[in-house]
């Protein structure tokens with residue numbers, strides 16, 4: 001029996017607007033293979049359809065926008081001895097991220113709650129990311145021993161936002177610490193482009209469909225009330241997250257002379273996989289040099305295939321998402337015992 005309401009993404013065209021409605025509330029809209037297929041097919045159809053002038057994506061659940069990729073599915077695949085199922089899933093997701101990056105029409109994400117990992121992958125590549133006071137964003141992969149992905153390593157290093165310049169150091173800080181960006185942080189860093197209060201999000205959506213994004217934003221967009229906490233650390237971040245390898249970054253943080261900054265960083269990385277931190281640093285260095293996002297997504301794909309079959313990935317997803325105990329035991333246990341050359345050869349090979 002197929003019930004229309006059980007589709008995990010409800011897609012439609014409404015007054016010339018392609019609409020993607022995320023409808024998997026029980027998994028916080030985390031993206032599984034079926035959902036990637038729907039997004040991919042819609043983007044493909046709408047790109048060449050003159051009757052579609054713009055696309056919006058939003059969640060129909062007050063619980064949040066999108067928690068990421070379905071990493072439980074990936075863990076199950078690896079544990080059942082069929083990692084190739086996870087390989088196909090991530091390859092398809094990353095291809096969709098690249099297509100979205102090159103999508104030529106306005107693409108508007110309405111973010112009225114959590115957006116992590118894959119949730120940023122279906123928003124940061126578009127032209128508009130509208131956030132409310134309920135929004136927050138993070139790249140939390142270090143806690144599950146995965147890599148920052150979905151093209152975010154490429155995008156974060158190039159975003160200008162309210163701060164007025166691109167900061168590769170900030171990008172490395174965000175993906176290694178998993179810093180939870182507030183709406184103000186998102187606007188300041190460039191992750192978000194506009195602010196609309198949560199109570200006006202539905203009106204905004206209707207206005208976008210009725211009269212287009214620019215007119216809708218001029219009706220509803222306001223300034224965010226809070227200041228960016230992230231902005232207060234930028235000088236410390238720029239002075240330390242600039243080195244070639246993760247142990248060098250940690251040394252710089254230790255020797256920088258700001259104890260409260262160092263303690264903040266240590267707290268944020270306390271539950272992180274050493275292998276993931278080293279691999280992420282190698283990936284970010286390459287991502288800075290890539291000229292097209294598809295090149296960077298290919299590095300993610302190759303690195304992801306390797307890191308998902310290392311023991312930390314199954315253990316990390318267990319600790320964070322299955323048992324929710326955050327009690328992972330990592331192997332190798334320290335960043336000094338991780339060999340960066342292995343990951344460097346993959347992303348540079």
Ligand code: QUE
Pocket residue numbers: 026027028030031067068069070071116117118140141142143144146320321
């Ligand atoms: C890292 C991740 C994810 C994560 C937590 C991390 C991720 C993801 C989820 C998630 C959260 C809530 C759910 C769910 C999945 O959490 O990708 O199904 O209900 O999807 O530390 O990468």
